[in-house]
Amino acid sequence: MFEEVDASVVCKQLGLSRFGPTIKPHYLLSTYNGPSDVLMDSVECSGSEQRLIDCDNRNSTNIPCDHGEDVAVSCLQRRCVEHDIRLANGSAFEGRVEMCLEEVWTTICLESWNILNSRVLCRQLGYRSEGANTPANIPGPISMPIYSKQFHCSGHERRLFDCEKSGPSPPLCNHNHDLTIQCNSTRTSLFYSSSISSFSLSPSPS
Known part of the structure; x- marks a missing residue:
């Protein structure tokens, strides 16, 4: 299951805040322009990773998932200067x-x-x-x-x-x-x- 700690790594990689990410199922998005293959499954992040690909995951061409199980992440914008x-x-x-x-x-x-x-x-x-x-x-x-x-x-x-x-x-x-x-x-x-x-x-x- 894709959890908040996994979403926080996505937000960090995008240059956004790792705090308070929201996980949304893919079907809530209005459009999808991504690849046809599912690239990752069973993602398990510790939260210290800088990129999602650095997390433990099942990464192969035979992942038993379809796009009905895709996840989307909503991140918070950064709103202040670090350590202010x-x-x-x-x-x-x-x-x-x-x-x-x-x-x-x-x-x-x-x-x-x-x-x-x-x-x-x-x-x-x-x-x-x-x-x-x-x-x-x-x-x-x-x-x-x-x-x-x-x-x-x-x-x-x-x-x-x-x-x-x-x-x-x-x-x-x-x-x-x-x-x-x-x-x-x-x-x-x-x-x-x-x-x-x-x-x-x-x-x-x-």
Whole structure:
């Protein structure tokens, strides 16, 4: 049976998001201009493959299928810049943290989160790191993916995704444990020097 993990590889190969693919039987399509032969059967992907042909499958000229068993896949468009951060359901400096992964917005699990992570996150958003905290949770939509790893920031990283990561997430990670952040409302100008791996912070011009 062709499953969602198999469809995710198709979407990835097409340069689209691997999250949230929809599998449709071929008869739902209005036209079919493909080859006359069925080329693959019993496809089993792990999700790490870059191309569908890299997945385990039965690939021969004697596949016992016809086009009545063809599948079609609907993929989501990429809608954001990789590893960007935004705050939802709050203000410019407070809200549920959402991160762009493969151009789909995901939430981040609060479990194992710490103050160093918060400081890096707030600086990435353009706010001073002092006083960053995690207020009451604002659950994300049930359909939104949850990032499956934990962050371990030293406090000097340029962006949250530059921090060391480990995974998978603890068992409690669900939308009732989505990360919500409150940053210092003072805006900053951020200058990063890769040669010394440090930050210089100065107030933004008024």
